[in-house]
Amino acid sequence: MHLRGIRLENYRRFKWAELEFPDGIVGIIGNNGAGKSTLMEAIAWALFGTDASRTSKDQIKSIFARKADVCRVILDFEMNGDNFQVVRELKGTSLSVDASVIINKKVSARGNNAVNELIQKTLGMDLKAFMTSFYAKQRELNALSDFQPYKRKELLARMLGIETVDVALRNLRSDKRELELKLDFNRSQLKDKDELRAQKKEKTETLSLLKDKSKVTKEKFDSETSGLKEAEKIWEGLKLKYEEHFRLSQKRSITQTEKQSQKNQLKLQEEEQANLITLDSEEKKLEELLAPYEEIKKKVSLLDEQRIKAEHQKITQNQKKDAEASLTSDQRRLATLNKELEPKGDIEKNLKETKERLVSIEKELEEERNLYMRMEASSKSAKDENRKLESQLKHIEELGPDSVCDRCLRPMGSDYHNIRQHLLNEQNKLEERLQTIEKERERIKKKGQDLKKAKRELEAQKENLQKSSEKFSRLEGERQNLERNVKEKEKTLASLVEVLKNLGEVEYDPSHHERLRKESEGLEKLKQKSTEIVSQLKRLPQVEKKINELKEKILKLSREEKKIEEAIAKLRFSEEEYKNVEKSLAEKREFVHATELTLKDIKHQTEMVKKEIDQIEEEIKNTIQLEQDIKGWEEEQRYLEKLDLLFSDFRVSLIGRIRPTLSRYAKNLFLELCENRYEDFELDEDYEIYIYDQGEKFPIDRFSGGETDLANLCLRIAISLLISESSQVGFSFIILDEIFGSQDTLRKENILNALAQLKNRFRQIFLITHIDDIKDSVENLVYVTENQEGTSDLLLQ
Ligand SMILES: Nc1ncnc2c1ncn2[C@@H]1O[C@H](COP(=O)(O)OP(=O)(O)OP(=O)(O)O)[C@@H](O)[C@H]1O
Numbered sequence: 001m002h003l004r005g006i007r008l009e010n011y012r013r014f015k016w017a018e019l020e021f022p023d024g025i026v027g028i029i030g031n032n033g034a035g036k037s038t039l040m041e042a043i044a045w046a047l048f049g050t051d052a053s054r055t056s057k058d059q060i061k062s063i064f065a066r067k068a069d070v071c072r073v074i075l076d077f078e079m080n081g082d083n084f085q086v087v088r089e090l091k092g093t094s095l096s097v098d099a100s101v102i103i104n105k106k107v108s109a110r111g112n113n114a115v116n117e118l119i120q121k122t123l124g125m126d127l128k129a130f131m132t133s134f135y136a137k138q139r140e141l142n143a144l145s146d147f148q149p150y151k152r153k154e155l156l157a158r159m160l161g162i163e164t165v166d167v168a169l170r171n172l173r174s175d176k177r178e179l180e181l182k183l184d185f186n187r188s189q190l191k192d193k194d195e196l197r198a199q200k201k202e203k204t205e206t207l208s209l210l211k212d213k214s215k216v217t218k219e220k221f222d223s224e225t226s227g228l229k230e231a232e233k234i235w236e237g238l239k240l241k242y243e244e245h246f247r248l249s250q251k252r253s254i255t256q257t258e259k260q261s262q263k264n265q266l267k268l269q270e271e272e273q274a275n276l277i278t279l280d281s282e283e284k285k286l287e288e289l290l291a292p293y294e295e296i297k298k299k300v301s302l303l304d305e306q307r308i309k310a311e312h313q314k315i316t317q318n319q320k321k322d323a324e325a326s327l328t329s330d331q332r333r334l335a336t337l338n339k340e341l342e343p344k345g346d347i348e349k350n351l352k353e354t355k356e357r358l359v360s361i362e363k364e365l366e367e368e369r370n371l372y373m374r375m376e377a378s379s380k381s382a383k384d385e386n387r388k389l390e391s392q393l394k395h396i397e398e399l400g401p402d403s404v405c406d407r408c409l410r411p412m413g414s415d416y417h418n419i420r421q422h423l424l425n426e427q428n429k430l431e432e433r434l435q436t437i438e439k440e441r442e443r444i445k446k447k448g449q450d451l452k453k454a455k456r457e458l459e460a461q462k463e464n465l466q467k468s469s470e471k472f473s474r475l476e477g478e479r480q481n482l483e484r485n486v487k488e489k490e491k492t493l494a495s496l497v498e499v500l501k502n503l504g505e506v507e508y509d510p511s512h513h514e515r516l517r518k519e520s521e522g523l524e525k526l527k528q529k530s531t532e533i534v535s536q537l538k539r540l541p542q543v544e545k546k547i548n549e550l551k552e553k554i555l556k557l558s559r560e561e562k563k564i565e566e567a568i569a570k571l572r573f574s575e576e577e578y579k580n581v582e583k584s585l586a587e588k589r590e591f592v593h594a595t596e597l598t599l600k601d602i603k604h605q606t607e608m609v610k611k612e613i614d615q616i617e618e619e620i621k622n623t624i625q626l627e628q629d630i631k632g633w634e635e636e637q638r639y640l641e642k643l644d645l646l647f648s649d650f651r652v653s654l655i656g657r658i659r660p661t662l663s664r665y666a667k668n669l670f671l672e673l674c675e676n677r678y679e680d681f682e683l684d685e686d687y688e689i690y691i692y693d694q695g696e697k698f699p700i701d702r703f704s705g706g707e708t709d710l711a712n713l714c715l716r717i718a719i720s721l722l723i724s725e726s727s728q729v730g731f732s733f734i735i736l737d738e739i740f741g742s743q744d745t746l747r748k749e750n751i752l753n754a755l756a757q758l759k760n761r762f763r764q765i766f767l768i769t770h771i772d773d774i775k776d777s778v779e780n781l782v783y784v785t786e787n788q789e790g791t792s793d794l795l796l797q
């Protein structure tokens with residue numbers, strides 16, 4: 001099989017791109033995300049559909065496409081001389097999948113499922129095998145070198161298909177374990193058939209015994225039931241008699257109770273009648289005793305009035321006595337007061353005169369005070385004048401007779417003595433005047449002192465007189481009050497005398513009054529009693545009537561009672577007989593019930609035993625069935641045992657066969673690619689790589705990262721070769737996605753050279769890389785580029 005061409009329409013980044021695949025080593029170059037892996041994925045999608053896509057189907061269609069646009073991949077390839085064209089599409093908004101295969105221009109299959117079936121049949125491999133043999137996915141080499149040993153073994157087993165055998169073996173062993181458990185369990189459930197049969201026999205015998213017992217008990221039950229029916233008939237008759245007897249007894253008892261109650265009432269009424277008759281005679285006696293009742297009552301009432309009058313007279317006499325005493329005392333006091341108040345007029349006159357005298361002295365004192373002030377002023381002015389004269393005289397004397405006058409500025413000469421004499425004379429006059437003033441002052445002072453003394457004496461006198469006047473005023477007030485009181489009391493006394501006069505002579509004997517009052521009280525009580533008796537006696541006719549009624553009723557009830565007695569006697573009911581029959585009936589019922597229960601019990605036991613027999617039969621049947629099943633499972637177990645052995649052997653032989661071939665392929669490639677720098681390459685049972693250096697064997701960890709990658713690439717290509725060998729497709733192309741990773745330039749060249757060596761095995765080798773320095777080393781180049789729209793283009797060079 002080799003690829004001829006591909007067309008991508010609205011497939012992921014590609015809006016429209018076409019490519020004819022050349023032969024030889026084809027470098028597919030482009031930046032990260034340009035769409036290189038997409039191109040190779042499109043090949044797998046065209047062949048195997050959605051399972052080959054890295055995403056769900058709704059993400060396959062280009063985001064640059066319109067809704068109505070179809071997403072489509074058309075792949076042309078050639079196989080065994082036939083030209084194949086596979087078309088795969090996602091249509092409409094629902095992205096419904098469609099596909100077709102055209103072989104040699106003839107439609108060979110239509111529809112998704114038909115196409116998938118045809119492709120798998122034609123290629124002789126499913127998607128997984130295809131991907132393992134033709135397509136080394138990006139990061140797959142990394143996984144091979146980076147995985148832990150057990151994971152790497154798993155990955156390789158998966159790639160080589162050994163994993164399927166492992167899974168089958170695992171399932172087989174799990175089935176085996178399940179079967180073993182089932183067998184163990186069912187064997188433990190197996191029962192002893194003989195023992196079951198013995199049990200059945202025993203139960204069947206019990207069943208026949210129960211049947212016999214049931215027959216006997218049934219006969220007993222029937223005879224007891226007919227006996228019970230007869231007894232019940234007798235009992236019915238007796239019951240009717242009993243009920244009639246009971247009814248009559250009840251009636252008799254009610255009549256007797258009623259009669260007794262009437263008798264009791266009669267007794268009470270008769271007692272009351274006797275009482276009333278006794279009261280009647282008592283009333284007659286009372287009437288005699290009450291003959292003087294009204295007269296005594298009148299006398300007592302009169303005496304009550306007399307007593308009130310007497311008490312009034314006594315109180316008034318006492319009041320009169322008190323009034324007289326009080327009046328006499330007031331009159332005496334009034335006489336004393338009048339005497340005390342006699343000097344009142346003189347005192348008033350004296351006080352008035354003293355006050356007038358005091359006023360005139362005050363006036364005189366004021367005048368003397370003014371005069372004294374004037375004298376003082378005159379004395380002061382005379383003294384001032386004298387001081388002036390003194391100073392003038394002193395000045396003149398100091399100037400002397402030869403001096404010049406200050407005023408007229410003429411020499412003083414003889415004027416000096418004149419002036420001096422004049423000043424001296426003036427001084428003498430002043431002296432005389434001052435003496436006169438002083439004498440007058442002394443006189444005024446003396447008079448003032450006398451006046452002040454007289455004033456003080458008058459003031460003391462005035463105070464005494466005022467005190468006396470006030471005392472007289474108080475006494476005067478008292479006298480006026482007393483005069484008023486005396487008049488009032490005189491009036492009261494007169495009215496009391498009048499009252500006493502009106503009362504006149506009063507005669508009242510308290511002991512007589514008390515005696516009569518007690519007698520009246522006694523009669524009052526008798527009167528009350530008599531009234532009560534009279535009212536009670538009114539009931540007598542009623543009582544007599546009631547007694548007659550009761551007697552009649554009692555007679556009637558006695559007659560009725562007699563009738564009932566006769567009816568009871570006629571019934572001839574025997575209580576003892578009734579009880580005996582009742583007891584025997586209850587016993588019979590008890591027997592029947594007990595027999596019925598026994599019958600039920602036997603029936604229940606019979607059913608139980610039947611069920612047990614059925615169960616034992618079922619168990620025997622089940623045991624036979626289980627024994628057969630166990631035989632079948634044991635056979636199955638032997639068969640699975642054989643299968644396990646076969647599968648284990650098969651797995652060992654598969655691994656035994658695959659591993660040397662794989663190891664050989666990988667070794668040839670590796671030695672070729674590293675130009676025989678190392679002597680040997682080996683794969684152990686766990687697919688761990690060992691390399692011989694200078695005759696010594698080393699695990700791959702000992703070598704460089706690039707050498708490890710190379711060894712893993714060789715192993716990966718060896719796997720591709722191995723898988724494709726087993727299909728009918730044969731070697732034709734291989735896609736290697738980003739395998740250079742850590743390789744240096746020399747190593748890259750070596751890989752490329754090695755790949756060139758593989759040309760006789762693979763017609764087309766697609767090398768996807770974003771490193772463009774390989775472009776000189778490959779025969780063809782496909783550029784995957786991004787255009788201005790953001791979509792990708794393919795360009796073959
Ligand atoms: N339906 C789609 N429409 C448009 N673009 C998509 C769609 N699906 C995926 N892509 C984009 O296509 C680009 C191409 O992916 P691809 O794996 O082919 O890149 P690559 O060239 O292999 O890059 P690298 O060198 O990194 O592996 C990615 O950036 C992805 O986001």
Ligand SMILES: [Mg+2]
Pocket residue numbers: 036037038138737
């Ligand atoms: Mg990629």
